[in-house]
Amino acid sequence: MTELSARIATACVLAPVGIAAVLLLDSPGFALVVAAIFVFGLTEWARLIGLTTLATRALLVLVNIALMAFLWEERNTPWLLWTLIIGIAWWPLAALWLRHYHFAEAGKRRNAGLKAVAGTLIVVPAWAAAVMLHRSGEHGEWWVLYVLLLVWIADVAAYFAGRRFGRTKLAPQISPGKTRAGLWGALIGSILFAAGVTLWLGWEARPAAALIALSLVTVLFSVVGDLFESLIKRHSNAKDSGHVLPGHGGVFDRFDSLFAALPIFGVGKILVGF
Numbered sequence: 001m002t003e004l005s006a007r008i009a010t011a012c013v014l015a016p017v018g019i020a021a022v023l024l025l026d027s028p029g030f031a032l033v034v035a036a037i038f039v040f041g042l043t044e045w046a047r048l049i050g051l052t053t054l055a056t057r058a059l060l061v062l063v064n065i066a067l068m069a070f071l072w073e074e075r076n077t078p079w080l081l082w083t084l085i086i087g088i089a090w091w092p093l094a095a096l097w098l099r100h101y102h103f104a105e106a107g108k109r110r111n112a113g114l115k116a117v118a119g120t121l122i123v124v125p126a127w128a129a130a131v132m133l134h135r136s137g138e139h140g141e142w143w144v145l146y147v148l149l150l151v152w153i154a155d156v157a158a159y160f161a162g163r164r165f166g167r168t169k170l171a172p173q174i175s176p177g178k179t180r181a182g183l184w185g186a187l188i189g190s191i192l193f194a195a196g197v198t199l200w201l202g203w204e205a206r207p208a209a210a211l212i213a214l215s216l217v218t219v220l221f222s223v224v225g226d227l228f229e230s231l232i233k234r235h236s237n238a239k240d241s242g243h244v245l246p247g248h249g250g251v252f253d254r255f256d257s258l259f260a261a262l263p264i265f266g267v268g269k270i271l272v273g274f
Contacts, residue, residue, distance in 0.1 A: 001051055002269030014254075015152070018148060019148075019170055022141050022145050022148065025136055027131070027135050030131070030134050030141075031068075031130075031131045031134070034130050034131070036124050036151070037251060037255070038064075038126065039123075041123065041250070041255055042060060042123055042178075042252075043057065044113075044242045044251060044252045045123075045232075046060050046061070046119075047241075048233060048236045048241055048252075049111075049116060049119070049232060049235075049236070050107050050111075050234050051112055056112075060116050060119065064124060067124050068124060068128075071083060071127075071131075072122070072131070075131065075135070079132065080132045083124060083125050083128040084128055084129050084132065084263040084266050084267050085267065086121065087121065087126065087128070087263035088263050088267055090118075090121040091100060091221050091225070091263075091264070094224055094225075094260075095224050097228065097231070098171065098227055098228060101174055101231055101234075104235070105235045108119055115232060122228075122259045123262075125262075125263040126258065126260075126263060128263070129262035129263040129265070129266035130144060130262055132266055133147065133265070133269070142190075143274075146197065147218070147258070147261055147262060147265050150194070150219065150261070151218075151258050151261050152217045153189050153190065154190045155186070156189070158185045158186035158189070159185075160181065161181050161182050161184060161186075162177070162179045162182030162185065164181075165179075165185075166181045166182055168180045168181070170182065170183055174231045174234060175226075175230035178226075178227070183223060184241075186219055187216060187219060190215045190216055194211050194212040194215040194216075198210070200214070207272075207274070211272075211274070214268040214269070214272055217264060217268065218268065221260045221261060222257035222258070225257050225258070225259050225261065226257045226260075228254065228256070228260075229241070229256035241253045244268050263264075
């Protein structure tokens with residue numbers, strides 16, 4: 001099976017399951033399932049960053065589980081929102097790290113610790129954003145589905161635009177396969193998707209423009225999330241975070257863009273007033 005065929009086959013299985021989980025699970029069930037998936041991704045992250053002992057990997061996982069449990073207990077307080085804000089503050093720092101891509105590259109204990117903190121800043125705010133969106137009013141699950149589809153469509157558009165028109169590399173030192181054409185494909189795909197949704201819902205021009213703008217910003221940050229995981233994989237000389245998803249690699253590979261997109265969209269939704 002070719003890589004593209006494997007990607008399509010895996011997506012055909014995962015997409016219906018993911019959509020069903022978003023739309024059919026109640027908030028506690030949804031929070032638990034997402035936490036389980038994200039924590040599994042953290043086990044892959046622990047291996048990537050060089051946590052070599054079971055104890056250190058378990059510590060990273062348990063700390064993140066404890067943070068999610070605390071946030072769930074405090075879900076009716078501002079803690080969830082503050083966690084999203086912390087997540088948003090992290091991604092500009094991640095973008096700065098991309099510019100200085102040799103930073104913390106050496107396999108030293110302090111570098112592994114720094115990357116462990118980065119993993120928490122990636123995963124916990126994304127989980128908090130997913131929970132907050134899912135609980136946001138009568139149709140919260142549809143907002144979660146919108147972000148999922150937005151990132152998936154941007155990813156697909158980037159893949160095909162990059163294959164067809166990709167000439168100039170986007171970040172060759174970090175991810176040689178990504179091109180500027182792929183980035184433009186992702187942005188155009190997100191615009192078309194957001195515009196299509198607003199037309200289908202019959203929105204007026206102002207809220208429609210706001211959703212399109214928010215979607216563009218969300219996709220831009222999703223690219224940063226994708227590149228940041230690529231950077232960490234490059235530091236560890238790994239092609240994928242894992243091998244559980246044929247054609248996609250590991251769980252962290254599949255959700256790297258979404259980890260960045262969720263808190264950005266979650267806070268943006270509040271600021272816009274949706």
